[in-house]
Amino acid sequence: MADVTHDAVHTEHVTSTGLSSTKLAMWLFLASECLLFGGLITAYVLYRGQSTTGPYPQDVFDIGYTSVSSFVLLASSLTMVLSHNAALARDYARMRLWLLGTAMLGLTFVGGQVFEFTTFYHEGLSIKTNLFGSTFFTLTGFHGVHVTVGILMLLILVVLSFRGALSDDPAFPVEMVGLYWHFVDIVWIVIFTLVYLIPSPKPPGVP
């Protein structure tokens, strides 16, 4: 078929599997991100309880506070799928509403992280203080950057929809950004448990 067109947002060619190449590419990317976050998490788990000086996790963590952050991010995944449903129904107003809602919740999460990290810093924990600081800030920092990029993509979608660039098939780009967004959420699901909830032993000799 010599007629292969491609516009700025999305037009699918027929593939021999019937599967969207864009979607396949997004899933391959997310699979590769498992290797990235896996490596960062491994460093954290490996070095858990190995810091030679404090502060230690139990000195700085506020589980209640971070739980609220976790709820916020989970809620943002819900608003994301609601925006996708709206896009499927071509209800552009609702779609934008939920997209903005997702972005706002994401911003709340990132804002919460910034506040949390600043508090830790004032309590004496920086990225170079000890192994805990190094592994914690690197892991959560990478995650936070991923969330920020996701927020940018959500806002771009809103802008695009106002410019009428999504009118062909609005559900598809929303779905693709959604896949990225949900992935960032599941990484946090894992981080929250492994880093915050599972207790870290204090090194021997530390009260």
Place this chain on the structure above:
Amino acid sequence: MSLDPHAPPRPAPPVAHAEYHPSTREYVRVGLILIALTCIEVWLSYSSIDGWKLIALLLTCTLIKFLMVVGYFMHLKFDNGRFSRLFALGAVGAFTLYVVVLLMFGVWGH
């Protein structure tokens, strides 16, 4: 996938336009389950359960949350199996590789 190099080419399968998408109600239900599981996790962390039991229970909740987001929100439950297999290759592969690395440090002895 035909292994016979001389078989005639198969026509492309039709693109599924009428895919199943959960309704708002179903999505909200999943969301509530996720929140409930998170509450259980936080409760567990404050409870007197500790050691391997705590870790096992926490990781179970985490795994369920993970699978629910991937299955429902990311739609893998309703999509072509190839997407699931591709993601599983990365996720299970990463998990296996890094567990092996941690084992080599005797990390469970910490």
Place this chain on the structure above:
Amino acid sequence: MSMFRMPVFVWMGLVVQFLLAFSLPIITVALFQLLFDRRWGTAFFDPTRGGEPILWQHMFWLFGHPEVYILILPAFGIISEILPVFARKPLFGYQFVVFSGIAIGFIGFGVWAHHMYAAGLGPVANTAFGISTAIIAIPTGVKIFNWMGTLYGGDLHFASPMLFAIGAVAMFVIGGLSGVTHSIVPSDYQQTDTYYIVAHLHYVLFGGAVFGIFGGMYYWWPKVFGRMLNEAWGKVQFWILLIGFNLAFAPMHILGLGGMIRREYTYPASLGLTVWNQVSSVGAFTIALSVLLFIINVVRTQAKKRALETDDPWDARTLEWTTPCPPPAYNFAEVPTVHSLDEFWHRKYAEDETGRLVRVPAGASGEAHPTADGHGIHLPSPSFWPLVISLGFPLLGYGVLYSWWLIGAGAVVIVVGLIGFVLEPSVAE
């Protein structure tokens, strides 16, 4: 087209994409950890603060081993394309060649600590990785046997591409054999960090991949440039390269076992390493001569007016040879329908009752002669946005070394560039 009608080169490319997708993130993490240690004083690899330098080794080799398969599989693909054409015979055991490529890719993620036998992982880890490393030799061997099977009984034509492909197989086998000796842990205790390893890695990478690449260049030069590289010069270049390469690297087996360790810039004469090192140096200059011959061949070829009489100079088997040399930007005016492996070959030749090849008259294969001339094919327009994006990276890199402001500037340039690139309409309006 279906998966098992794809050329092996394409299959190897697919496996390499997966290797890249899954191994690069690992070294990304390792490099960030190293960067943070050096720039911002983190403790990832700092033993005085509980860090473990061996974590670096794990993270690096988790990437590093798949990387060597990334380096060699494309060359395996090229060899698998060239041998059938110049033996005028289908690739022997195509499915085995494909499956063994996939197996190599997969198992390649399970052997990394064979680079760390002497790092103190302990006998259990060393044994496990010794076994997995020995296992990965099997699919590699399968490929070698299938290439031999391709040549056996073939109508062999020793043009330059063929010489390089056969040379690649032969040199790779030598490198593979030394590799097998490395897989055995006690044997590797003697070899590791010596020039014996350097010999191995050059036999597989230079002998295997670089010879394969030269073969690919001679083979596909007419396709890309519409001209043939000079055959006589090509043959001379091949033999000089083969001799030079072996002179340079074969002695390193002896040197390594004789005690020449890696990563030293000079050695005392009393070690008795001088003579073989001198032989090695002669080999190195011979390699340089061979490459010079290649460059001269390229320059002289490109200076010629295009003189290709046919778009299919090698009487090849695969579909790229159905397009003009060089092909238009869109490659195929109409996407061809693929009925079998070696589709182009089957369009050209059928077999008579005695099994001999009979040329199919042009047009009689039933393929509609493409009347389309490329109108209506739409390719994305050229764009300057990728250039903008790439300008952000040096800013980011320098910023990490010297200044936070530059980091911000670089990030902004990259983000703006990405947004511009993604939102740009494909067709100039």
